[in-house]
Amino acid sequence: MAFESPHIRAACVEATEFMDLTRKFRVTGVPKTIVNGTGEILGAVPEDAFVREVVNQ
């Protein structure tokens, strides 16, 4: 998605290395995606659903 839009940034975060972030965003399972620091998408969601969720946050 970051490849497609100059407005989108994407970071892959290794959850076990950064426990502060893992706690802050209550990551109890992976993958878990945090959108703009608040929205949450749990699990490996199919592409169409994932994209819709992200752009509608």
Place this chain on the structure above:
Amino acid sequence: MALLSEQDRQAVRGHLADLTHQVTLLFFTQTIGGPETAQIAKQILNELAGLSDKITIEEVNFILERDRAATYGVDRIPAIVVLRDVEDTRIRFFGAPSGYEFMSLIEAIILAGGDDSGLMPESKELIAGVTNPIDLQVFVTPT
């Protein structure tokens, strides 16, 4: 000791064979007192660089080059910023890229060095309509 087996190396070489753009990985780390995972990340990146002449690793000192870290939004290490030629792809990796994250890094390199995101036309259309900044943080574990 090498982290990648000969079999891994051959597979990765094959995946990276079609890169059309130069991919630079800015590797943010520190030389003294950094996390152990930064050393692992460094070794993985060095092994990776040897597998394609289209991949360059540039080490950036997180402590001494604060401005550069801030420019790329890097607030912790180890961190990898993926550049296509010299342009920021806005793709980042935080933590050592081992296990599953290694495959994600390879995919990001293929994306950055190629010409198509591989997303469905419907997805591209939705994404093209985005006008506000969106920040995605995908939490993963190595296994």
